Amino acid sequence: MSLKPNKRTLICGNEIPMIGLGTFKLKNSVNSEEVYRVLDVAIESGYRLIDTASCYRNEEDIGFALEKLYVKHNIKRQDLFITSKLAPKDMGYDSAISTVAETLSKLKTTYLDLYLIHWPAKSNLSPVSTEHSGFRKETWNAFQYLFKQ
Known part of the structure; x- marks a missing residue:
């Protein structure tokens, strides 16, 4: 039995499948x-649609x-439609750019259809730290730069 390929159109015009496979905890032993x-x-x-994340450690x-x-x-x-996510430890401009390059290499692809911030806070900072907003802005700027590439 095969799934009917239902999709929805994103605001950017790309289509995303309605059903996808999440790969959390899926890893080769x-x-x-x-x-x-x-x-x-x-x-x-x-x-x-295949969904993964760098912190799942299964991209390769x-x-x-x-x-x-x-x-x-x-x-x-x-x-x-391949989607991945940036881990909290990788928030920030330079780190986000290098992590995307690593993700692309591990997934053996030249592009991702969707790349998300996995959690909107930098790891190893207090939850109430005022630095989080700066890291979010840097990360967003990196994502904008990469999107234009």
């Missing part, structure tokens, strides 16, 4: 192909699996 197997079944079933496993699955399922990168 030693000598395991768990990520491959899960993504294989998901793609076979019609899933076209997902990248390796997708590289094989594009061929197996005769799909292209543009057939999938």
Whole structure:
């Protein structure tokens, strides 16, 4: 059984699938192909949105699996909607830019369809720190810069 590819149009004009696969806690163990197997079944079933995050520590496993699955399922990168998220420890302009580059490399792609701030506060700061707003602004500016690339 395959899912009907229902999508919604974002304000920027891009379409996002209504159903996606969240990959929190999905990670290969030693000598395991768990990520491959899960993504294989998901793609076979019609899933076209894959959601991950740098703090899930599975981006590289997902990248390796997708590289094989594009061929197996005769799909292209543009057939999938891949989203990832910036970890709180990586808030800030330079850190956000370098983390996106790492994410792209691990996922073996040249672009992300959606990139989110996982949590709107910098890690290792007091929850009431006035520095959070500065890190959010720097991160937003980095995202704007990357979007224009």
